[in-house]
Amino acid sequence: MLLHGASDGFLCRALLTTLTGAARDWYSRLKSNSIDTFEEFGEDLVRHFMSSRRPRKTAASLMAMRQGDDEPLKAFVGRFNREALQVQNLEPSATTNAILAGAKSNEFRRAVTRRNPLFLADLMAGVEEYISVEETLAALNSNQRRA
Structure with missing residues (x-):
């Protein structure tokens, strides 16, 4: 018009x-x-x-995110990703640092740090791999307890 x-x-x-x-x-x-x-x-x-208006999300708001005591890593990563999508111009290193700071498992931190992800896709591939292993081990332990 x-x-x-x-x-x-x-x-x-x-x-x-x-x-x-x-x-x-x-x-x-x-x-x-x-x-x-x-x-x-x-x-x-x-x-x-x-x-x-909703305040804009920043890398600092991601750094404040923490995995809950009873929250599975998969749920935390899903919640983290939804927040991260709302941050403009997010640097991959900031994403890596925030997810490492928020996760409660030192074993997970070591696994991600060993991969040394340079890109967000590398980070998420490592996270998915860790979650897959974690879920498989949990299922095996559950089956062994039932037996």
């Missing part, structure tokens, strides 16, 4: 069709002629809903 030279008033009214929930309620409570430009409208909208 901007390319076609639509007026600010038209842009503000057209935007209403895309708003839902609280944003639509906020829009409907605006006083007539209280906004002069589409730019002003956007600024007011952002200012009003600023407190609803």
Whole structure:
């Protein structure tokens, strides 16, 4: 619409069709002629809903993650990966350091450190390999106890 030279008033009214929930309620409570430009409208909208924004995830937030006492490594790594996907421009070394700091198993730390992963794919391949071995050993121990 901007390319076609639509007026600010038209842009503000057209935007209403895309708003839902609280944003639509906020829009409907605006006083007539209280906004002069589409730019002003956007600024007011952002200012009003600023407190609803989720804070950006950082490498520091990954460093604070810890594997729970009863949490399997697989669950921790899944949770870690979901958080890591939200961090922009994450360095592989920061990822490695964070996952090593958060994992509770020293054996896991040694296994990852031995691989010396340079890329995230290398790190995750090592993690998956360790989890696979851990799950296989747990299944074998469970079968031996039953026998």
